[in-house]
Amino acid sequence: MLYPVVWKNNSVLLIDQTRLPNEYAVVEIHRSEDMAEAIRTMIVRGAPAIGVAAAYGIYLGAREIETSDRQEFLHRLEKVAQLLRSTRTTAVNLFWAIGRMMQTAYRSLGTIAEIKQILLETAQTINAEDIQTCQQIGDHGLEALPKTPEKLTILTHCNAGALATAGYGTALGVVRSAWREGRLTRVFADETRPRLQGAKLTAWECVQEGIPVRVITDNMAAHCMKQGFIDAVVVGADRIAANGDAANKIGTYGLAIVAKAHNIPFFVAAPISTIDVALAEGSQIPIEERHPVEIYQVGNTILTPSGVEFYNPAFDVTPADLITAIITENGAFAPGELIKSKLK
Numbered sequence: 001m002l003y004p005v006v007w008k009n010n011s012v013l014l015i016d017q018t019r020l021p022n023e024y025a026v027v028e029i030h031r032s033e034d035m036a037e038a039i040r041t042m043i044v045r046g047a048p049a050i051g052v053a054a055a056y057g058i059y060l061g062a063r064e065i066e067t068s069d070r071q072e073f074l075h076r077l078e079k080v081a082q083l084l085r086s087t088r089t090t091a092v093n094l095f096w097a098i099g100r101m102m103q104t105a106y107r108s109l110g111t112i113a114e115i116k117q118i119l120l121e122t123a124q125t126i127n128a129e130d131i132q133t134c135q136q137i138g139d140h141g142l143e144a145l146p147k148t149p150e151k152l153t154i155l156t157h158c159n160a161g162a163l164a165t166a167g168y169g170t171a172l173g174v175v176r177s178a179w180r181e182g183r184l185t186r187v188f189a190d191e192t193r194p195r196l197q198g199a200k201l202t203a204w205e206c207v208q209e210g211i212p213v214r215v216i217t218d219n220m221a222a223h224c225m226k227q228g229f230i231d232a233v234v235v236g237a238d239r240i241a242a243n244g245d246a247a248n249k250i251g252t253y254g255l256a257i258v259a260k261a262h263n264i265p266f267f268v269a270a271p272i273s274t275i276d277v278a279l280a281e282g283s284q285i286p287i288e289e290r291h292p293v294e295i296y297q298v299g300n301t302i303l304t305p306s307g308v309e310f311y312n313p314a315f316d317v318t319p320a321d322l323i324t325a326i327i328t329e330n331g332a333f334a335p336g337e338l339i340k341s342k343l344k
């Protein structure tokens, strides 16, 4: 199994996702500032994975604080948390994991050394829980997928795989479970402009496991659906509002519209930590905007004439009424019933 975030020998090992598929490189992180940079530059990316990485980032920051004064320790730890929170915008798992770590620190009444130890253990727990959660999502997804045809072709967008989580994946977790049970013919992977997580990462993960994968450019999805190639769409999510509206990689919303037009079920697979109950609806989800270089430059080639303007939102929001079901570790829920998933 593929683990993009690993605690080993007192440091965090990250698979460098900016180098895949051409190079498999591992980056060793010792300091919270370096973890923040790794999240910002997308060495580690994907909502659950950045949550796990940030949790370790809090511990790395904590262990650098040399004081025996609890107030000073917490004050300096809060600065570490602020830095990590500033790295990405949309994925709520980042804020959720940092919140859980900070709550642990505030609630621990032991010595500073004991607080540091419990922070490490909490980060490791978040890490281990995410792997288990993804496996549960995969298996619940299997139950939610259409019963016919017996073998399905699933379209996915971006990378919601092992690389985007602590392991196994959310949308690709469903794909993995379907493959294991003999219910999958192949995956169609949208290339996912502008950063190409589908072409680079989803395709790479599938190849590692011998799962048949066909890469298409994003503008081919509607045509493939019309041709009858696609039985279901399964995507991940970065933040889900209380009403079931779901933010995911830019292009997901369009995909949901064309899936509806072709009567193809559209599933969102995500852990419960992705649900932001503080937000009533998707319009309240903050959308990260990234540098236009992602649009105008591929490798060393500039694609556009000078003098043009750019708009580069990294995520969009799919309205709940386009979503067949949201698959969580507690089961698959109609978007309107999502709140029940948290209560189970």
Ligand code: MRU
Binding pocket: 045, 046, 047, 048, 091, 157, 158, 159, 160, 161, 164, 165, 169, 170, 171, 197, 235, 236, 237, 238, 248, 249, 250, 314
């Ligand atoms: O910008 P990224 O690569 O971090 O975006 C990732 C996605 O949009 C994923 O689909 C989402 O985080 C779900 S990951 C299980």
